[in-house]
Amino acid sequence: MAVKFGKWDIHEYEIFWKGVLSxxxxxxKPIVKNHLLVCPFRVVQSFCDLxxxxxxxxxxxxxxITRSLGPCSVAIQDGREAGQTVPHVHFHIIPxxxxxxxxxxxxxxxxxxxxxxxxxxxxxxxxNFS
Amino acid sequence: MAVKFGKWDIHEYEIFWKGVLSxxxxxxKPIVKNHLLVCPFRVVQSFCDLxxxxxxxxxxxxxxITRSLGPCSVAIQDGREAGQTVPHVHFHIIPxxxxxxxxxxxxxxxxxxxxxxxxxxxxxxxxNFS
Numbered sequence: 564m565a566v567k568f569g570k571w572d573i574h575e576y577e578i579f580w581k582g583v584l585s586x587x588x589x590x591x592k593p594i595v596k597n598h599l600l601v602c603p604f605r606v607v608q609s610f611c612d613l614x615x616x617x618x619x620x621x622x623x624x625x626x627x628i629t630r631s632l633g634p635c636s637v638a639i640q641d642g643r644e645a646g647q648t649v650p651h652v653h654f655h656i657i658p659x660x661x662x663x664x665x666x667x668x669x670x671x672x673x674x675x676x677x678x679x680x681x682x683x684x685x686x687x688x689x690x691n692f693s
Numbered sequence: 694m695a696v697k698f699g700k701w702d703i704h705e706y707e708i709f710w711k712g713v714l715s716x717x718x719x720x721x722k723p724i725v726k727n728h729l730l731v732c733p734f735r736v737v738q739s740f741c742d743l744x745x746x747x748x749x750x751x752x753x754x755x756x757x758i759t760r761s762l763g764p765c766s767v768a769i770q771d772g773r774e775a776g777q778t779v780p781h782v783h784f785h786i787i788p789x790x791x792x793x794x795x796x797x798x799x800x801x802x803x804x805x806x807x808x809x810x811x812x813x814x815x816x817x818x819x820x821n822f823s
Contacts, residue, residue, distance in 0.1 A: 611760035630741035634772025642764025645789040
């Protein structure tokens with residue numbers, strides 16, 4: 564099955580978890596280290612388009628990721644007016660340091676496949692989804 | 694059953710929706726109009742403490758609220774370092790105007806019971822939870 568994120572094809576090396584209805588991936592332009600995305604396989608724009616099974620699995624994945632990562636901001640930009648740039652509903656998971664101060668890299672460049680693959684492999688071994 | 698939000702007692706007039714495991718309320722100090730909160734009845738601090746049934750019902754409520762309100766930012770501050778001030782996990786729902794620009798009232802005062810009751814009554818009639 565091709566894995567889509569909006570109109571984009573997502574490579575296997577970007578994905579660190581797959582469920583039945585949803586998946587989690589690293590970010591091509593993370594604003595902080597381990598800025599991750601969780602979304603449904605089904606390409607739907609809005610949070611309200613998700614069915615109950617998708618909601619349940621998606622949020623369970625978010626729960627397990629935040630349990631492993633520690634303090635996080637979890638955010639959904641639901642609609643273009645809310646800053647959504649890819650019309651495919653997704654949770655952002657943004658780890659927060661102990662200081663609470665996030666040093667955001669707003670000029671982040673597109674990362675290489677090697678960089679994303681390395682982070683994804685680490686997350687696969689690090690995050691406990693059970 | 695007393696409805697708690699962390700150590701706080703929440704009045705009936707603040708609540709516009711109750712499920713089996715969770716509820717939705719207006720905000721005492723909203724940063725924008727209709728800045729709402731959704732949380733479990735059970736007082737737990739972290740997103741990862743929620744069980745599957747709580748996650749399912751909570752996110753279904755968020756889905757129905759955003760369907761009615763239109764474009765929204767949906768956010769969870771998971772942990773003190775992420776800006777969580779009440780140690781009781783909750784979703785913020787923050788409507789976004791068509792311009793995408795939110796005029797945040799960062800000096801919002803505690804609202805009166807009448808103001809909150811009025812908003813809550815409107816939301817009860819406005820938001821379709823079916």
